[in-house]
Amino acid sequence: MYEPRIIAFLCSWCSYTGADTAGIARIKSPANIRAIRVPCSGRVSPELVMRAFDQGADGVLVLGCHIGECHYDTGNHRAAKRLPILKSLLTFAGLEPERIRLDWVSASEGDRFSRLAGEFTDSVRALGPVQWRVSHDWKPVPKWNLPATQEVIPYPETDFTAKEDAIRAKARELLANGQVSCVIGYELSRRGRTRPVFIYAPEEANRLVWNQDCTNNLTTYLTGKLRPVKGKEPPKPVAVVVKPCDSKAINVMVAENQYRRDQVYALGVSCEGIQGPDGNLQTRCVTCQEAVPIVCDALISGATSSFIPRLSSYAKEEITKLQDAAPSDRMEFWLEQFDRCIRCYACRQACPMCKCPECLYERDESTFVGLGIRLNEKRTFHLGRAYHLAGRCVGCNECERACPMNIPIGLLNQKLAEEIEAAFDHRAGLAVVPSPIVTVLSGEYKEG
Amino acid sequence: MGKPDPDKKHWLISQSELESWLDGIANARTLIAPRLEAGLLLYRPVTKSDEIAWNRQLPRSSPSGRPVLSVKEIFFPPTEVLFSIKKTGQEIHLAESFPDWETVVFGVRPCDAHGVKLLDALFLDTNPVDSFYARRRENTTLIGLTCQSLESTCFCTSVGGAPDDAHDVDIMLIETDEGFLVEAVTEKGRFLIPGGEWKETTVTHRSSNYAAQFPVPDKDNWPEHFNDDYWSKISERCLSCRACAYVCPTCRCFAVRDETISPGEFERIRCWDACAGENYRRVAGGHKPRAEKGERLRNRFYCKFYYYPEQYGLGTASACTGCGRCIEVCPAGVDITEVLIDLEKPA
Numbered sequence: 001m002y003e004p005r006i007i008a009f010l011c012s013w014c015s016y017t018g019a020d021t022a023g024i025a026r027i028k029s030p031a032n033i034r035a036i037r038v039p040c041s042g043r044v045s046p047e048l049v050m051r052a053f054d055q056g057a058d059g060v061l062v063l064g065c066h067i068g069e070c071h072y073d074t075g076n077h078r079a080a081k082r083l084p085i086l087k088s089l090l091t092f093a094g095l096e097p098e099r100i101r102l103d104w105v106s107a108s109e110g111d112r113f114s115r116l117a118g119e120f121t122d123s124v125r126a127l128g129p130v131q132w133r134v135s136h137d138w139k140p141v142p143k144w145n146l147p148a149t150q151e152v153i154p155y156p157e158t159d160f161t162a163k164e165d166a167i168r169a170k171a172r173e174l175l176a177n178g179q180v181s182c183v184i185g186y187e188l189s190r191r192g193r194t195r196p197v198f199i200y201a202p203e204e205a206n207r208l209v210w211n212q213d214c215t216n217n218l219t220t221y222l223t224g225k226l227r228p229v230k231g232k233e234p235p236k237p238v239a240v241v242v243k244p245c246d247s248k249a250i251n252v253m254v255a256e257n258q259y260r261r262d263q264v265y266a267l268g269v270s271c272e273g274i275q276g277p278d279g280n281l282q283t284r285c286v287t288c289q290e291a292v293p294i295v296c297d298a299l300i301s302g303a304t305s306s307f308i309p310r311l312s313s314y315a316k317e318e319i320t321k322l323q324d325a326a327p328s329d330r331m332e333f334w335l336e337q338f339d340r341c342i343r344c345y346a347c348r349q350a351c352p353m354c355k356c357p358e359c360l361y362e363r364d365e366s367t368f369v370g371l372g373i374r375l376n377e378k379r380t381f382h383l384g385r386a387y388h389l390a391g392r393c394v395g396c397n398e399c400e401r402a403c404p405m406n407i408p409i410g411l412l413n414q415k416l417a418e419e420i421e422a423a424f425d426h427r428a429g430l431a432v433v434p435s436p437i438v439t440v441l442s443g444e445y446k447e448g
Numbered sequence: 449m450g451k452p453d454p455d456k457k458h459w460l461i462s463q464s465e466l467e468s469w470l471d472g473i474a475n476a477r478t479l480i481a482p483r484l485e486a487g488l489l490l491y492r493p494v495t496k497s498d499e500i501a502w503n504r505q506l507p508r509s510s511p512s513g514r515p516v517l518s519v520k521e522i523f524f525p526p527t528e529v530l531f532s533i534k535k536t537g538q539e540i541h542l543a544e545s546f547p548d549w550e551t552v553v554f555g556v557r558p559c560d561a562h563g564v565k566l567l568d569a570l571f572l573d574t575n576p577v578d579s580f581y582a583r584r585r586e587n588t589t590l591i592g593l594t595c596q597s598l599e600s601t602c603f604c605t606s607v608g609g610a611p612d613d614a615h616d617v618d619i620m621l622i623e624t625d626e627g628f629l630v631e632a633v634t635e636k637g638r639f640l641i642p643g644g645e646w647k648e649t650t651v652t653h654r655s656s657n658y659a660a661q662f663p664v665p666d667k668d669n670w671p672e673h674f675n676d677d678y679w680s681k682i683s684e685r686c687l688s689c690r691a692c693a694y695v696c697p698t699c700r701c702f703a704v705r706d707e708t709i710s711p712g713e714f715e716r717i718r719c720w721d722a723c724a725g726e727n728y729r730r731v732a733g734g735h736k737p738r739a740e741k742g743e744r745l746r747n748r749f750y751c752k753f754y755y756y757p758e759q760y761g762l763g764t765a766s767a768c769t770g771c772g773r774c775i776e777v778c779p780a781g782v783d784i785t786e787v788l789i790d791l792e793k794p795a
Contacts, residue, residue, distance in 0.1 A: 055710075190789075191600065195781025196685040216780065220687070340486065342517070342526060342694045342720070349689035350779050362727065364705075371705045371719050373526035402779035404516060404691050406486045 004058035004124040008033045008117070009044045013071040014106045015063035019117075021110030029114045030121040033061070040064065041102075042075025046086040046387050047360065047368040049100065053090070053132045054369075054380055059099045059124035061117065066104040076104070081424075081437055085390050088419045092322065092412070093383055094331025095132060098123045131331065134375045140336040153281040155212055155273070163269060164210040166300045167241060170267055172205040174239050180265050181236035184221055186214045196221065208241070210300075212275040215282070217396040218242065219249040220352040226259040239265035243274070245284070247293035248394035248429025249352035255434040256392075258355060268296025284397035284410065287316075294430060318408075319415050334379065340405040341378040347399035347409050348385060353392045360384065386412035391420045391435025394428050457638070459630040459646040466621075466628050467497040469642065473552050480522060481554040482515050489515045491522060491553065500555065503596045503623060512557075512599040512611075514771060518697035519553060519560040523584045524567065524720075526694075530580070530704070532715040546580065551588045552640065559604045559771040561592055561616035563697025566767050569760040570700060589636055592617030601772030603785055605658040609770055665791040667764065670754040673791060680742030682787065685780040686724070688741055692748065692774035692782070693722030698756075698767045701728070723747045749787055 010016040016037045022029055038044055041064025052060050062083055064076040083102040091097045101120050105113045171183040185208040187197035194213035198221075199205055218240050225238045242250070247266055254261045270292050273285035292299065322330055345362070348354040361369045361381045369380045386409075393413040400410040420426050424436040461469070473479050474495055481500040483492040489510045494500055506513050531544045564585075571581035595602075595611035604610060614620035618637030622629040629651065632638040693699040703721040708714055721728060724745070729738045738744050756767035768784070775783050 189781050189783055190786055191775075191783065193781050193783075198684045221684075337486075340488070340490075344689055344691040344694045344722075345725070346687070346689040346691045346777075346779050349687035358727070362725075364727070370707045370717075371703060372707070372717055373719050398779075402687075402689070402691075404695060404777040406488050 002125065002129060004032050004121060004127075004129070005056065006030075006032045006034065006059045006061060006121060006124060007052040007057045008035050008061040008063065009038050009041070009048065010035050011041045011064040011076075012037050012039050014065035014069065014104070015041075015113065017107035018063070018105040018109050018113040021108060022114045023110075025110045027110050027114040029117045032121045032125075033117050040070065040072050040075035041079035042070070042072065042077075044079060044083075046082055047384060049083075049086060050090070050380060050383060051368055053095065053099075053130065054376055056130070056133055058127075058130045059101075059120060061120050062100075062102045063105045063113070063116070064102075066106055069106065084423065085416065085419060085437060086387060089383060089387055089390075089412070089416060091327070092319075092330065092415050093334050093379070094327050094329075095130075096127050096327050098127060099130065131328065134335060134379075136374060138335065138339075138375060140332075140339045153286060155275040155279060155281055158212060158272060160210050160212070163300050164208070167210055167267060167269065168205045168208050170298055170300065171199060171208055171239065172202045174265060175199065175202040175205065179237065180239040182225065183208070183239040183241070183267070184218045184225070185241040185267070186210065186216070186218075210241075210269060212273075214241075214243070214269075215274045215398075215401055217246040217249060217350070217352050217398045219246050219253070220350060220398070222250070222264060222352075223253065223258050223355045226263050235263070237263045237265055239267050241267045241269060242293050242296065243269060243271040243396075244290035244293045245271075245288060245394060245396040246352075247295040249396065250295045251429045251432050252353060252392050252394060252434075253355070255432045256438075261432070265298075266293065266296045268293030268299045270299065270301035282397070282401070284395065284400075288395075316418075318411060319418070322411070335375060337407045338378045338382055339375055341373075341382065341407055342405060343373045343378060343381065344404065346402040346404060347407075350398040350402035351389070352394075352396070352398070353389055354385070360388075382407075382409065382412065386416055389413055390416040391424070391426055391437045392428050393417055457632055457641075458649050458652055459641070460624075460627050460649040460651065461630055461646050462627045465646065470497040470500070470554060472642075473554075473640065477550040477552050479552050479554060482513060489513065490517060491515050491519055491555075503593070506596075510599065512595045512597050512602060513555065513593070514557055514559075514595070514599060514602070514773070516773070516777070517695055518563055518771065518773065519556055519590075520563060520567065520697050520700075522551065522553060522588065523564060523581055524571070524700060524702075527717055527719045528580055530716040530718055532709075533713070535712040546583045548583065548587065551584075552591060553588060554591045555593045556590045556617055557595055557771070558592060558611060558613040558616070559602075559609055559769040560697050561590055562604075562609055562613065562769045563771070564590070565616040566698045566756075566762070566769070567700055569762065570756075574760060589619070589640055590617040591637075591640075592620045592633075594620075594622050596623065599772060599776075601775040602770065603661050603772055604770035606660040606662050606664055606785075606788070607766055607768050607770040610658045662785065662789050663792050664766065664788050665753070667754055667757055667766070669791065670750060674746070674750075678790065679746040680740065682782070683740075683742040683745040686741050686745050686782055687780050688724050688726060688744065689779065690720075690722035690724050691777040691779065693724055694720055695773040695777050697769050697771055697773075698752070723751065745782070749784065752784075753788075 010019055041062055044062050049060050064079050067076055070076040079102060087097055087100045103116050174180045183199040185197055186194050187207045188209050189195050194211055196216050196218055197207055222240060226235050228234055247268055250264055250266060273281045276282040361384055370377050397410040403409060426436050479494050480491050481494050482489050483494055483499055484501045489501055503513055531542055534541045571578040592614060612622060614631060614633050618634045620631045620633055632641055701721045702718045704718045706714055706716050730736050752768040753766045
């Protein structure tokens with residue numbers, strides 16, 4: 001008979017002792033459980049759970065002290081917020097949700113430990129062997145076609161000159177009176193591509209442009225520009241041209257103490273949507289409902305010719321379509337997408353939130369993911385990154401835009417954003433509030 | 449090309465002849481050809497010729513038929529297992545597995561083929577020879593196809609290439625109004641061509657005179673610009689991702705690491721790496737000699753136009769094939785042609 005391999009992360013104070021209690025009382029527990037003793041359920045980072053599945057675990061059980069009884073006060077609160085989000089992410093990627101379980105067992109509850117372990121083992125056994133780890137010979141059978149269902153809205157003819165002039169005037173003024181050291185905006189390259197530019201002198205302000213191709217989220221450069229350097233004067237404020245979606249990133253980064261709000265002068269531009277490479281409105285813009293930046297010190301909202309109708313359903317439809325599919329189909333969908341990944345990290349580098357000094361998935365000594373540019377590693381990177389953005393992603397979708405391999409990374413972020421909103425009433429970047437996932441007590445997870 | 453070489457033969461074949469030839473190849477060997485996947489043109493294995501994205505069916509995003517990734521990935525794959533180790537009891541087994549299947553790549557663009565030639569300088573022509581690369585190279589036949597048009601980012605003509613350059617392929621196909629003109633360039637290529645079935649022709653393709661789009665600075669002009677402020681200025685927008693290096697037909701840096709597969713089972717793998725990454729040059733103790741973005745981006749350009757040609761004796765040639773992929777994929781709009789033009793300008 002098939003016997004599942006189950007990794008159980010047991011908190012040293014309650015659950016591990018609880019398992020011990022079960023043993024002393026001679027209460028039978030399934031032999032499938034491989035117990036790993038951790039100081040606290042709050043120590044069980046999502047990477048550990050993902051690593052267990054990557055290495056072939058059929059199920060992962062996380063047990064901690066009952067809420068209110070954590071020996072470190074708040075460790076189990078962290079677990080209570082992280083695990084459900086991780087579970088929904090892995091489920092979205094094709095894992096059966098029954099393979100992850102978080103519960104509480106106190107030191108005296110030997111019978112409870114035995115019962116939970118038994119229940120969990122039975123439910124995993126019923127599912128059969130896990131199909132998570134992919135063999136290196138796996139080849140996708142392309143059958144999913146996401147872009148085909150996409151709603152196409154051609155970008156209308158629009159006059160941008162008024163806004164462009166206003167941006168240039170404002171930039172000139174800010175640089176001339178010394179309010180900022182640099183204005184980060186958009187320019188036209190010699191081959192006519194719109195790209196980021198850094199303006200330091202008022203007379204250079206005429207290089208700034210505004211048009212339908214201003215796609216980069218320029219706030220991604222702020223962290224580098226405003227990082228204090230030892231032995232040097234603190235960096236002067238920087239002005240940055242922001243669209244509504246981009247502007248929210250400032251709130252998140254300020255909440256995470258990456259820089260202060262007064263170091264950034266947000267030159268907000270009202271937005272009609274940005275054009276994709278095919279001449280149509282970008283996918284993210286099709287569903288965007290914000291026309292005015294949430295964070296801005298000056299608003300530039302010159303009259304433009306036409307209003308672009310927005311849909312609110314596209315991304316939702318895609319997510320629902322995936323959610324309704326069988327786990328194995330979902331898995332296949334994502335493997336097919338990740339198979340194209342070349343681990344160039346363009347998604348991460350373009351992201352205004354991915355600002356760790358050293359990415360967890362790139363460390364030499366990383367035990368969470370290997371060096372390989374192979375399917376397992378690629379999936380771990382993408383899912384791990386999506387998790388790290390939970391409650392932080394503002395939906396600018398730069399990751400997807402930067403991806404040279406057309407991987408719908410944005411769907412993962414969108415899915416987790418929905419999950420976070422349902423669970424914590426939190427939407428990233430609307431105010432200077434950190435993600436409920438990275439905080440401890442604010443925002444308890446709502447069941448269901 | 450010009451004068452017909454008595455050793456070479458030329459044939460004129462129709463689209464259907466070409467397709468049945470390719471079908472035959474696909475039956476006996478691995479056939480890799482440009483195929484559309486998720487709206488992208490990629491070199492992928494095909495089992496039948498109708499899976500190939502033909503020149504006339506190309507997506508608007510790549511009118512010239514230039515796949516997103518270069519043909520490099522076939523010879524120098526993103527991940528290669530160098531050897532695996534298995535420990536059973538007291539015994540330790542070491543196993544190498546060399547790729548030994550015969551592969552034919554169809555639809556190779558001249559710039560990509562030239563990229564392979566450039567990689568040869570390092571992997572084949574310099575000791576120690578890279579046995580994995582050598583094995584793949586030996587087992588692979590390249591069938592080139594002329595580009596129908598130049599893409600806006602293409603600049604092969606400026607670095608010595610041309611959309612119909614047949615120097616670095618085994619067989620060259622030139623699409624004409626009457627059909628495909630086939631030219632067997634190498635012995636290996638002729639081996640693939642069926643004997644009497646095809647109509648031989650005396651018509652040879654005359655390379656149209658492609659003028660360079662812009663002059664590329666001489667190799668010896670590079671060192672004097674090393675300390676210019678220019679590099680930190682143009683690199684400000686660089687995001688330090690590795691997209692440019694990974695799509696490049698000649699970027700060939702790799703990292704090697706031993707990894708555990710399961711208890712008692714290990715493998716040594718080598719994976720693509722790129723100088724744009726912050727940790728690329730990190731040394732023991734954590735020091736990064738190229739900590740600044742500008743230094744890293746500068747390295748990319750110097751590697752193409754100075755270090756590599758200098759080190760591997762390319763003469764006046766550069767290690768850039770002008771395929772323009774790095775310009776196409778850069779999420780921040782870094783443009784290699786701007787650098788070349790700026791450097792050529794008198795100060």
